[in-house]
Amino acid sequence: MKRILRVIAGLLIVGAIAFWVATGENRGWTKTHVPKKTVDETTGLEGIQWQDKFVPGVDFLGAALLGAGVLAGISFFIPLKPKQPKIETEQ
Amino acid sequence: MKTKIAILALIGVTGIAFAAPQTFDFKDPKGINNAGFKLDAPLEAINGSASGISGTVTFDPENPGASKGKIIVVTASLMLPNPMQKQHMLSDKWLDATKFPEITFESKEFKNVQTSGDTSTADVTGTFTLKGVSKEITVPVKLTYLKNKLGDRVPNQKGDLLVIRASFTIKRSDFNINPGQFEDKVSDTIELTLSIAGASPK
Numbered sequence: 001m002k003r004i005l006r007v008i009a010g011l012l013i014v015g016a017i018a019f020w021v022a023t024g025e026n027r028g029w030t031k032t033h034v035p036k037k038t039v040d041e042t043t044g045l046e047g048i049q050w051q052d053k054f055v056p057g058v059d060f061l062g063a064a065l066l067g068a069g070v071l072a073g074i075s076f077f078i079p080l081k082p083k084q085p086k087i088e089t090e091q
Numbered sequence: 092m093k094t095k096i097a098i099l100a101l102i103g104v105t106g107i108a109f110a111a112p113q114t115f116d117f118k119d120p121k122g123i124n125n126a127g128f129k130l131d132a133p134l135e136a137i138n139g140s141a142s143g144i145s146g147t148v149t150f151d152p153e154n155p156g157a158s159k160g161k162i163i164v165v166t167a168s169l170m171l172p173n174p175m176q177k178q179h180m181l182s183d184k185w186l187d188a189t190k191f192p193e194i195t196f197e198s199k200e201f202k203n204v205q206t207s208g209d210t211s212t213a214d215v216t217g218t219f220t221l222k223g224v225s226k227e228i229t230v231p232v233k234l235t236y237l238k239n240k241l242g243d244r245v246p247n248q249k250g251d252l253l254v255i256r257a258s259f260t261i262k263r264s265d266f267n268i269n270p271g272q273f274e275d276k277v278s279d280t281i282e283l284t285l286s287i288a289g290a291s292p293k
Contacts, residue, residue, distance in 0.1 A: 028135030031172035035140065040123045042243040043235075043254045043288040047123035048140045050170050058134070 005075035009068040016064030020056050030057040112151040115253040115289030117144055117162060120245060124287040126164050130263075131278035137176060141194075143168030148198075148289055150253050152236050155211040156204035161197040162255075162287070185268055186222055195220045196230070209236045215257075221266040232257040232285075241290050250292035257285040 020026070033050045040047060117124060124144045130137045143165030150158045166188040171177040181188040198217040205212050216229045233256045241250035262279050264270035 029173045029176065032174050033170065033172050035138075035172070038123070040121065040244070040288070042240055043123070043237065043252060045123050045254060045256075045286045045288055047121075047286075048125050048127070048142075049122070050140075050172075055172075 002075045002078045002080070005071050005078070009071040009075070012064055012068040012071065016056075016061055016068075020061055023055055026055050026057045028057050030060045031055040112149045112154075112157065113251060113253075113291040115148045115150055115160075115251075115291045117146045117148065117287050117289040119144065119288060127284040127286070128169070129282040130280070132276060137171065137277065139169055139171040139177075139180075141165070141169045144287055146195075146289075148253060148255070150234065150236065150291075152209075152238070155206055155234055155236075156201045156213065158201055158213075158234070159198050161195060162285070164194040166192050166194055191222045193220075199227075202229075209238070210234065211236075219261065221261070222268055224266040226265055228259070228261065230257050230259045241292060244288075245290065248290075248292055250290055253289045253291065255285060255287050255289070257283075259283055 032052065032054055034053045034055060035048045036051050038047045038049055039045070122142060124142070126141045126144060128139055128141070141164045144162065145165075146160060146162040148158060148160030148162070150160075166186055167181060169177070169180060169186070169188075171180060180186055183190065196217055196219050198215050200216045201213045202216065203212075203214045211234045213232055213234070214229050215232050216227060218225050219228045220226075235254040235256075237252040237254065239249070240252045241248050244252065260280050260282050263277075263281055264279050
């Protein structure tokens, strides 16, 4: 159990960093909408259309690190499984 | 002789009709009209826009300085990329969108009008109302009159377009938006841009 929690914590950190890098390394806040600029040919005006898109930011990384820290922390409070004494069989 | 007078009178009436001020409606069926806003903040600038724009402007192509009108922005249409920031912005702690559902600008006077072709620039003094506080401000605007261009934008409709562009700044403290507070997190100065087109069908 101890090991499982630490593995999950490690995977959480690696996964969160990989996702953050893959989505463009946004160093601002997490976004759930991104603006898309469109130009109206007749007037030359630049319009903004908001599109649904999840872009993780530094708060996302922080939350993942905190979660991983909590999991790793819990693992330290789990006692080691006592070793079972070996039962030797007489031949 | 009578025929000549009649023709001259007709030309005169037609001329007056063409020179008459036109009313442009800024409710945009294409959803292009927008008002942008930007505030500096430590991690990244808060950049958003509003789409709920309406209002009317009376514009005379022969006399742009005589223009007048009112532009309305629905407070709830203000949009930010971060949902928590948006929720805070519209809450009673900041803009209180429920109590103050509209942000408006009503022009009073056009000054320093300069016209070149279909484009005019001017300093427009008017009343800006935000969060229930009204203040007189002067905004530099650019007006572009696009004659008979409505059909290019809205099929099967004849008429003219009026494009208005403006960039200006206000202070949130002037409009009772947490004056003197959170200035380390959100700047007092708000940069505003307006990019809108109005239609005058014939």
